[in-house]
Amino acid sequence: MNIIEKLESGERLNYQDGVALWELDLFTLGKYANEKRRALYEDKAFFNINRHINPTNICKDICKFCAFSANRKNPNPYTMSHEEILNTLDESVKHHITEVHMVSAHNKDAGLEWYMGIFRKIKERFPTLHVKALTAAEINFLATTYDMTSEQIIDLMIENGVDSMPGGGAEIFDEKIREYICKGKVSSKKWMEIHDIWHKKGKKSNATMLFGHVESREHRVDHILRLREQQDRSGGFNAFIPLVYQRSNNYLKVEKFLSSIEILKTYAISRLLLDNIPHIKAYWATSTINLALIAQEFGADDLDGTIEKESIQSAAGAKSSGGLQLQTFLDLIQTSGFVPVQRDSLYNKIETY
Numbered sequence: 001m002n003i004i005e006k007l008e009s010g011e012r013l014n015y016q017d018g019v020a021l022w023e024l025d026l027f028t029l030g031k032y033a034n035e036k037r038r039a040l041y042e043d044k045a046f047f048n049i050n051r052h053i054n055p056t057n058i059c060k061d062i063c064k065f066c067a068f069s070a071n072r073k074n075p076n077p078y079t080m081s082h083e084e085i086l087n088t089l090d091e092s093v094k095h096h097i098t099e100v101h102m103v104s105a106h107n108k109d110a111g112l113e114w115y116m117g118i119f120r121k122i123k124e125r126f127p128t129l130h131v132k133a134l135t136a137a138e139i140n141f142l143a144t145t146y147d148m149t150s151e152q153i154i155d156l157m158i159e160n161g162v163d164s165m166p167g168g169g170a171e172i173f174d175e176k177i178r179e180y181i182c183k184g185k186v187s188s189k190k191w192m193e194i195h196d197i198w199h200k201k202g203k204k205s206n207a208t209m210l211f212g213h214v215e216s217r218e219h220r221v222d223h224i225l226r227l228r229e230q231q232d233r234s235g236g237f238n239a240f241i242p243l244v245y246q247r248s249n250n251y252l253k254v255e256k257f258l259s260s261i262e263i264l265k266t267y268a269i270s271r272l273l274l275d276n277i278p279h280i281k282a283y284w285a286t287s288t289i290n291l292a293l294i295a296q297e298f299g300a301d302d303l304d305g306t307i308e309k310e311s312i313q314s315a316a317g318a319k320s321s322g323g324l325q326l327q328t329f330l331d332l333i334q335t336s337g338f339v340p341v342q343r344d345s346l347y348n349k350i351e352t353y
């Protein structure tokens with residue numbers, strides 16, 4: 001059976017099929033990915049109204065692709081106090097955010113209570129706000145720093161009010177590439193184990209893939225299929241988020257930026273391989289809003305949200321630092337031929353525009 005016959009048959013695709021998909025032209029690939037996307041969501045494009053906060057950029061790790069953490073190229077270390085974070089949210093709730101998305105660097109001096117106490121205080125002041133926080137990399141950092149198990153950290157997160165986990169820290173699972181781009185960070189195996197524990201507690205998370213740096217297409221297929229296997233086991237991933245690598249202000253020295261065709265093919269292949277993760281998110285902060293909208297025709301069904309302020313991708317060159325106004329966001333989705341559906345963090349519908 002060739003790859004087109006396999007796509008037509010609806011059979012589950014394997015690694016060789018995943019590699020063969022890259023040989024198809026963009027429009028053939030897009031046609032099959034779009035069919036799957038429309039069968040599930042018709043012309044709906046999902047988004048949420050959220051606020052990103054990155055409470056500290058002081059990090060014990062040195063990932064070559066990172067432009068966010070304080071180092072020689074970015075000598076501006078900061079750690080926000082709990083009061084500063086709460087004051088920021090006082091402003092954001094005026095814009096009707098339903099989620100705060102918090103990802104930090106691995107700050108050894110901040111203390112476990114600094115990490116956990118903020119969740120508790122957010123829930124006390126904003127009881128209905130969904131707290132999405134702590135990547136598997138952060139959980140692993142906290143567990144090793146404070147001589148605890150990942151499960152103990154997860155229990156503390158739940159006790160203090162974390163509702164769901166973001167998908168960061170996955171980067172690329174291939175061990176050799178991982179060793180080269182982010183040596184010392186959570187291993188692929190541990191990343192998976194942490195999500196497994198989280199899912200077994202009945203909780204949801206997302207999963208990312210950083211692509212467009214030194215990895216190959218085969219590494220992307222391998223990454224996506226490892227996630228599909230994990231989803232078969234634990235079933236708690238809501239969304240897969242391919243993150244387009246940003247090349248400024250870091251130590252990876254990748255000269256060539258990916259073509260739009262390669263980025264769209266990556267979304268399409270993700271949709272075709274991941275038959276068990278419901279949502280494919282084109283995170284506009286890394287792909288640009290225009291390409292994220294086009295990606296809705298190539299398998300993606302979600303754009304993330306209004307964000308308000310973004311520090312990680314914008315430090316590496318993305319044009320996302322100020323977020324997007326809600327009305328602009330809605331206009332862009334509608335003029336692209338899609339129906340904007342505001343969702344909550346767990347993909348329950350809030351409003352169709």
Ligand code: SF4
Pocket residue numbers: 059060061062063066067068069104105106137182185
């Ligand atoms: S990616 Fe995260 S863990 Fe790596 S250096 Fe940057 S802040 Fe630290």
